[in-house]
Amino acid sequence: MSDYDLLCLLLGRNLAAPVVGRVAADLLERFEDLGGIAAADATELARVHGVGAAATLDLKLLRQLSVRLARSTACSRPVLTSWHALLAYVRVALADLPREQFRTLYLDRRNILLRDEWVADGSVDHAPVYPREVIRRALELSASALILIHNHPSGDPAPSQADIKVTRQIVDAAKLFNLQVHDHLIVGREGTASFKSLGLI
Template sequence: MSAGPDQLAEAPFPLPEAPDTHDDRAGHRQRVRDRFLRVGGDALEDYELLELALQLVIPRRDTKALAKTLLREFGSFSGVFNASSARLEKVKGLGSTTTAHLKVIQAVAARFGRDRIDVEQPILSSWTQLIDYCRAQMAYQSIEQFRILFLDKKNRLIADEVQQTGTVDHTPVYPREVIRRSLELNATALILVHNHPSGDPAPSSADVRMTQEIADIAKPMGITLHDHIVIGKSGHASLRALKLI
């Protein structure tokens, strides 16, 4: 005969309760958030900051282990956010929705970095911010990307455009197309930027030839080529500083 509600209520000892793992996870998430608010993002380890970012898009799961998995898989914090959606979705625990949200976070960070370059000031006076922006955008790309910063006569930024993308070690660049676009934007100066997915920012002989060809075409048109910057995981190289322009 089964017991009724009154009999259960009068049991001589309480029934055991299942452990509340949800509360443990919630407590951990709160502790990480509190630490971020107390010491700031710069004081956090990469996995801790990535864990917080993942919490924004995966609110009901412990994301610490996933953060560490992503860092092992892609090598660095920037490597995670610069990874392609296809590669991210192969990681257990990430789906198309979560991956899309990570790409939104990446786009927000990129826009913030670009806005740090004050368009009202000569870009040459914001060189550190410019390098930081280019590294964030390009250092961990898996294919070569060639972008141009178009400047006005006061060296203020008119436009930042990706002109070409290529393979893992080559991007086709057409100097006359670079000049044509410069004339369309009424630009009087240029800074060229491209990345080396190999990680080594040392310019190749092809990089040097292409840069000199653009400079030779630009000069009679009244367009100054300030620099060509090569971005790699290990740093950057300036063709101007290397006296190759």
């Protein structure tokens, strides 16, 4: 089933049959794909003629359901043994967001997820992150390890110099408290970059 067909089925719950196809096509033209539509905020969705409150609610619920299903699959067992599921989760959660968002996965000593927490929202190319806050929260949760994740709205997941610098600061601070930073994942529409795979951790 194509994105267009799936979108028509979803929109058909709240829109009259004659306009469903046009609204679905307009949404795909404006936001490119289902991920872009799901990540759009309510104000942006309302700019598409024919998208009302009920259709917007369905689209936002679709995103929440997708993110929660992916997180449940990724985090129901030790994170490091379900790496592909973790990558799928971070792509669903972050790849299509219009602004940078930095999150931290806090893990226990068996690498089971304790918390997945928002750290910072930013602009289209920067999210301010304070290493002391990341480490402070790890200590509050009695975490043993961390995985850092954030997105690049540009689509290119290649680490910037600022990304490398803040990651080194967090890794250095974590060592002082015997915390391990397993990886820093950067998500973009073009893929996912792993600091560990790149030799940066």
